[in-house]
Amino acid sequence: MRNCPYCKVNIAGDLVKCPLCQSKLMGTPDAPYYPKFSQQKKRSMFYKVQLFLAWTVLIIGIGLDFTVNLKLPGFTSLHWSLLLAMWLVAFEFGIMRQFKPGTGSAGKVTNLMLITLAAWCVTAYFFGFLDVTLELVIPIALTATTVACFILALIDKHGNDMAYLLSGLLLAIVPGIILFIVKETLPLAWSICLMISAVLFAGTIVFRGKAVLVELKKRFHV
DSSP: OEEETTTTEEEOSSOSBOTTTOOBOBSOOOSOSSOOOHHHHHHHHHHHHHHHHHHHHHHHHHIIIIISOOOBTTBTTOOHHHHHHHHHHHHHHHHHHHHOTTOOHHHHHHHHHHHHHHHHHHHHHHHTOHHHIIIIIHHHHHHHHHHHHHHHHHHOOSSOHHHHHHHHIIIIIHHHHHHHHHHSSOOHHHHHHHHHHHHHHHHHHHHTHHHHHHHHHHHHTO
8 A cells, every 4th residue: 555755644546746736656557547438538539539630630631722723613702611611610519529428329319410501401402402401301301300319219228219209200300391491392302201200209109108107207307
């Protein structure tokens, strides 16, 4: 056991410095008192490496765009590095959500999809394919996300049924109904998205009904 010659206390574990005065401890160390979180260190290093690479790409892109005046063919007035910065921010935000503790699978999948779609819509606006995005890409992406949330709802064992239920409801059913009310018609892709989402929403209630009911009572204190 190590001891502090100044505080006159014994310190268990393998600490190098005294937790009271920060002086160097004397004696031989014991077995580590606290477990080493090697997995967290690996994740932290991975995050730092990819963040450094993202900053590198962003700085080089801005340099090529604004100082070298490198433009995309056919889009000479577009500062493409700003779109690159937007995508890198969206990517970093998505990465942070994946590492954030306490976030369920439904939240991670939904947030990542919504962030990607938002960045895609901005990109589509500047490159001239926003109409295709709104009528085809978005409903297909929302359908895929709703299907993923439904599958996760069936295999989840941690009581996150409400998250999956709300993901299916808010991602496609509510936007589809609002779009139908505003336009009084729906593109084919949106119609398919709305029907699939409604079926999966009902399926979540059918297959996970008791768990959903328990979670509703718990959340609303009934």
